[in-house]
Amino acid sequence: MSQHRHPGAPGRAGAVPALPDLPEATVARLPEYLRALHNLAETGHETVSSEGLANAAGVNSAKLRKDLSHLGSYGTRGVGYDVGLLIDQIEFVLGLTQRRAVALVGVGNLGHALAGYDGFASRGFRIAALFDADPSRVGEEISGLTVRHVDELPRVAAEESISIGVIATPASAAQAVADQLVAVGVTSILNFAPCVLSVPEGVDVRKVDLAIELQILSFHEHRKASLTALPASGGSALTALPGGLAATDTQEAIGT
Amino acid sequence: MSQHRHPGAPGRAGAVPALPDLPEATVARLPEYLRALHNLAETGHETVSSEGLANAAGVNSAKLRKDLSHLGSYGTRGVGYDVGLLIDQIEFVLGLTQRRAVALVGVGNLGHALAGYDGFASRGFRIAALFDADPSRVGEEISGLTVRHVDELPRVAAEESISIGVIATPASAAQAVADQLVAVGVTSILNFAPCVLSVPEGVDVRKVDLAIELQILSFHEHRKASLTALPASGGSALTALPGGLAATDTQEAIGT
DNA sequence: AGGCGCTTGTGAAGGGGTGCACAAATCGCG
DNA sequence: CGCGATTTGTGCACCCCTTCACAAGCGCCT
Structure with missing residues (x-):
């Protein structure tokens, strides 16, 4: 493997650049x-x-x-x-030596669950603030945090150092929220809204769409069903899987 | 919903399988x-x-x-x-011409949200039943469905034709639930529990791990931060790493 | 009718990821 | 002290996917 380092390390031999760029x-x-x-x-x-x-x-x-x-x-x-x-x-x-602060926008059905999800805390993250645009939701307390209006985002961001923004709003509001997050300096966004976000360069967006996962499974289900209805000898799709390695080939590559 | 319009069906006699196998x-x-x-x-x-x-x-x-x-x-x-x-x-x-029935196991924080998520209904899926192992949760009504004990799964599966199983339990219970789902004939599973499931061949598993998405973002955040603080500062956080990331190996072979 | 602009469908090149197979390295034991 | 068992690190070949670039096809306008 060519160990080409960044073009900006002229003199120093042995000086290791910040991070290896991993695949x-x-x-x-x-x-x-x-x-x-x-x-x-x-x-x-x-x-x-x-x-x-x-x-x-x-x-x-x-x-x-x-x-x-x-x-x-x-x-x-x-x-x-x-x-x-x-x-x-x-x-x-992974940058988990510091506990990263997460701002969660949208405390509807999904947002509620995310706010209470202890998998975040146990793996290096801290939900630092909850936001919603609906005034009737502002003030509600969830898992020890009070929901604030999304317009307060700039003020809160100034206090806490927000590392990641999570969008759990309806799709119609997601782009506006993303813009607000970017405006206060957030450069990493996890988007649960089923829509494409456009953000400036340098901002990373990852998307999680629960329905899409189901639709992908639906495809395989459909394919399996159409295979069993095929050739003779009652082989059934289970034995008829192609190639050598049919097992657990779906259990990876989510995202990207 | 629409009719049966198989791509390229008319005119081509039997040469083409029902579904092209897509990448x-x-x-x-x-x-x-x-x-x-x-x-x-x-x-x-x-x-x-x-x-x-x-x-x-x-x-x-x-x-x-x-x-x-x-x-x-x-x-x-x-x-x-x-x-x-x-x-x-x-x-x-995608096999969405039929509305697929989904069984959701685990109505904790996340399960609650999934049960109420209208993105499923609007995109071809119907949550057919809710299950939980906790007796104190059985009987609770969520979004018009009554939570049943997970042991009732076989009976319910016999009535409804369950197409996809969704696991929203703690990791410790996930494998057992997966086994039960497989036992009643479910061949597609969406797993929200942070663990690896082992299932027989022919069963598809997709995994969604919310914390993993954050960790991936954290990596990019870390990388971005280490790039901006780059050139002359020899130290960087690298030295803080126990065992050191001393990638100083110049073990390149003689090739070329 | 014929030409022109627009858009699809695809051949080919390139990059990245995966898995095999093996050499190099280390430990434990006789 | 050396040998064998064990396990890592990686060169290599293969495959899938992405992207470019362009010919072929279609409608519209003159």
Whole structure:
């Protein structure tokens, strides 16, 4: 692999640039490894082999080794990886050494659930503020936080250092909210509204659309149904799956 | 809902299987196109160019054309695509001509929100039943549905034809629920629990992990921050990493 | 009728990701 | 102290996907 570094490191040999630029696919898997590692740590494991960790994370072991090699992590040949060390490394690379503040806009059905979701807190995030445009919702208390009007966003952003904005509004309001978030300096947005957001360069948007996931499953369901209605010998789609590796091939690549 | 319009069905006798097998990446984008098309239809558009639709869906126009060509859809050169026709074609391919029944297991924080999410109903799905293992939750009414105990799943599955199972339980319960779903014949599962599910071949699992999305954003946020604070500052946070990311290995082979 | 502008559909090139297979490295044990 | 068992790190080949660029097709206008 050509280890081309950024063009701006002339003199210094050995001076390591800020972060290795990881393949996007690797980045998407690191959180999964991290979760598996925490499980292992809690059950008392001190080291783990690539095979074991890959298994726990639901991926191929070669892929896992390549992923970890990208971030320069050293395992020990013949032994495996040090669980604690690996956790620290991945958390550092993912920028989780600081607890990031999240602003959640839209406390409807979904927003309520997100505000109360303890999976955020347990994995390095802190919901710092809740917003809604509906005056009748402002003032409501959810999970110890008071809902504020979205117009207060600038003031709150000045106090707290908002790292990520989460949009859980109806689609019709999402773009306006995104604009407001960008205006107060938020450069990472997680969008639950079913619509395309346009944002300036340098702002990252990830989208989660619950209905889309169902529609993708629906496609496979439809395909499976149309296959069983096909050839003779009652083979059924289960035995007729193509290629060698039919198992769990959907369990990945969400997003991008 | 519309009729049965199989792409290329008339005239071609048996040579073509019921469904073209689309690239997975294409399948994942079709729902996005569908949503954009519905928006266009509501605003009175009868046709749309690949450029226009690609724009509305947030993708490259060449990619969109290739995607649509995969499902045999005809646009008209010089004009574009017929919006209504394209909607029918995509809905057929995705298996949305029937309204699919969804069983939701786990009515905690997230499950509540999913049960009330109207984005499902508006896009071809019907939540047919709610389940939970907690007896204190059984009997509760949510969005017009009564929560039943998860042990009733077999009986309900016998009445309703469950197409997709959604798991919104804690991670500790997810595998058991998945097993139960598989046992009653569900072959598509959407998993919100942060864990890896193992299922038999032929069962599709898609996973949505809200915290993972935040962690991916956190990575990019971290990277952006480390880039702006770049050149002369030798230290950076790198040295804070236990074990160090000493990627100083110049182990490049002699190649070329 | 014929030409012109617009748009689709696709061949081909390039990039990225995946998985295999193996050499290199490390540990434990005799 | 050296050997074998074990496991990492990675070169390589393959495959999928993306993107460009362009010929072919269609409607409209003259």
